[in-house]
Amino acid sequence: MTTTEQAEPAPRRRRGRPGHDQSAILRAAVELFNRRGYDATSMGDLAKELGLTKPAIYHHVTSKEQLLGQALDDALDELTTVVTEATRRPPGVSAYQRLREVVRRSVEVLVAHQPSVTLLLRVRGNSEIELAALERRRWLDDRLADLVADAVAEGALRDDVPPALVSRLLFGMVNSLVEWYRPGGAYDQAMVADAITSIAFDGLARHEP
């Protein structure tokens, strides 16, 4: 992952947006991968789920790996945009403000792309596609740790926890919401984003006035 790739997120979509049928197949595939596990899901299972024949599926997609790659790219492209924008902001905006903003926007991405982010967070590196996704995740993790380090350096954040550990725990809390968040449930997206930023930056303990 290099800065050259940061610069041109758009060309990655060179194969064009998936058509309507392809989108429906992708959605069903991701749902099935999350429910049963990617390795345990066959194209036959997917065909059955959609009430299609296997040849009908293969008319739209070339392989199970292609579906996995598209889903992981969906999640990673969104997260990369959020992180790249946060690290590129004009110097007038503090690292602390950019970090709070990246937390808030990550919550938005997780809620809007919950199925593909869930799949991404479960990737273990069992194939080339999964290893490439892990590489992109690592790049994002490093940028986030840099941003935390910048916020510590400017004096806005406590300096007694290593920035890389702060970053892991902070985004560990953010990412945990894919496991339980339900759109239309008890908490809306803004409430969750507020709760995470309040807890992480200001703490749960009530400060004496």
Add this chain to the structure above:
Amino acid sequence: MTTTEQAEPAPRRRRGRPGHDQSAILRAAVELFNRRGYDATSMGDLAKELGLTKPAIYHHVTSKEQLLGQALDDALDELTTVVTEATRRPPGVSAYQRLREVVRRSVEVLVAHQPSVTLLLRVRGNSEIELAALERRRWLDDRLADLVADAVAEGALRDDVPPALVSRLLFGMVNSLVEWYRPGGAYDQAMVADAITSIAFDGLARHEP
């Protein structure tokens, strides 16, 4: 290594504590379930991994489900002990102190039982055993939310985030460590427990003196 010789003491111990061979099989099974996914792993895969024949495995364990159940019980029994002790403490100990303590002890359990807790956190409810494990997890989540509510009621915690949401996010942060924690890595268990309690209770922002 011949399986016949290893096998001798096992049958008498089948219902009690796992014997030595059974423990080794369980450890390998959990590692394989976490790496490939439970549904994608067969008893044949497990036998291959251990360099045993399938009949040799079945001499020690009755089914893949039995191995799953044992691993989930291992994680759940430990977590239940921690949570039950935290909720039963003498009234002299504040809910706030008990909550901080349960966070710290949960980190200990996650580090000491990382493979089985990892498996537990990935359970989706695809079988009776998984549904029973989810039921036990829900019970733990409810106790933790009650403890957070008690700490809010005693005035120690902020009251602008619903206790159930605090509990999800707090233990979401704790649980996230199974994804990246490596024993002997950059951070030891005490450092991670300190970092989580500092971030969650006191916040990342540096408070003005």
